[in-house]
Amino acid sequence: MTGGGPAVGAPDGPAGAGPTVEAVGARLALIRQRIEAAAAGRPVEVVAVTKAMGTVAVDVAVAVGLTSVGENYAQELVAKAAAGAGGTAVRWHFLGGVQRNKVRHLAPLVELWQSVDRPEVIEAIAARASGARVLVQVDLAGLAGRSGCRPADVAALVATARQAGLVVRGLMAVGPPGPAEAARPAFRSLARLADGLGLPEVSMGMSGDFVVAVEEGATMVRLGTALFGPRSAPGGTGR
Numbered sequence: 085m086t087g088g089g090p091a092v093g094a095p096d097g098p099a100g101a102g103p104t105v106e107a108v109g110a111r112l113a114l115i116r117q118r119i120e121a122a123a124a125g126r127p128v129e130v131v132a133v134t135k136a137m138g139t140v141a142v143d144v145a146v147a148v149g150l151t152s153v154g155e156n157y158a159q160e161l162v163a164k165a166a167a168g169a170g171g172t173a174v175r176w177h178f179l180g181g182v183q184r185n186k187v188r189h190l191a192p193l194v195e196l197w198q199s200v201d202r203p204e205v206i207e208a209i210a211a212r213a214s215g216a217r218v219l220v221q222v223d224l225a226g227l228a229g230r231s232g233c234r235p236a237d238v239a240a241l242v243a244t245a246r247q248a249g250l251v252v253r254g255l256m257a258v259g260p261p262g263p264a265e266a267a268r269p270a271f272r273s274l275a276r277l278a279d280g281l282g283l284p285e286v287s288m289g290m291s292g293d294f295v296v297a298v299e300e301g302a303t304m305v306r307l308g309t310a311l312f313g314p315r316s317a318p319g320g321t322g323r
């Protein structure tokens with residue numbers, strides 16, 4: 085996407101040099117090959133997940149052409165945006181649990197809300213960001229305590245979001261834990277659900293299971309460790 089790409093900032097600190105453009109670019113090239121082989125000609129967007137990584141990870145993502153950047157924690161996204169991470173090219177995706185009192189800070193920044201899973205979240209986003217683009221997050225595994233709505237509630241939530249003035253682009257899910265192959269039926273049902281509702285975007289697949297997700301119809305994968313390497317422990321760079 086970018087030609088030479090924007091300048092990349094210095095590493096965050098002495099604790100870790102952070103990911104480099106060379107290393108991430110090389111990983112991305114291999115990832116793109118695997119996606120292409122699995123996608124049967126469909127375009128698949130790679131969202132760079134930079135949670136628990138420093139601002140340098142965002143700079144590197146943009147430098148290798150990944151301008152959609154995902155974060156899970158409101159404070160971390162706001163801080164990175166305020167620090168100018170990634171420059172003006174970044175399109176922030178919010179992936180985490182939406183807390184009402186954080187929406188005000190996120191609303192001017194977030195391009196795609198991927199984790200909309202209940203009416204209260206819809207209300208909060210609609211109040212601050214009319215016309216915002218969202219994905220409805222579905223809990224495919226049916227695990228208690230996990231985020232995401234039940235598959236049976238998806239259609240109603242989509243309707244509620246639309247009534248509130250939000251633009252529903254599609255569905256999102258986190259695959260069940262375990263081997264990637266075990267996630268296949270869940271991914272397949274998410275793609276079917278989106279298709280049945282006429283929704284174009286299917287965000288599924290993370291570092292451990294993105295190939296299976298793409299084979300099953302993902303239009304968007306969310307990759308952190310596969311691009312950047314292991315996340316630093318809490319207290320690491322960028323938090």
Ligand SMILES: *Cc1c(COP(=O)(O)O)cnc(C)c1O
Nearest residue numbers: 133179290291306307308309310
């Ligand atoms: C952390 C996270 C990712 C990326 O996870 P990796 O395994 O590092 O690729 C993707 N989606 C969501 C919702 C996440 O929380």
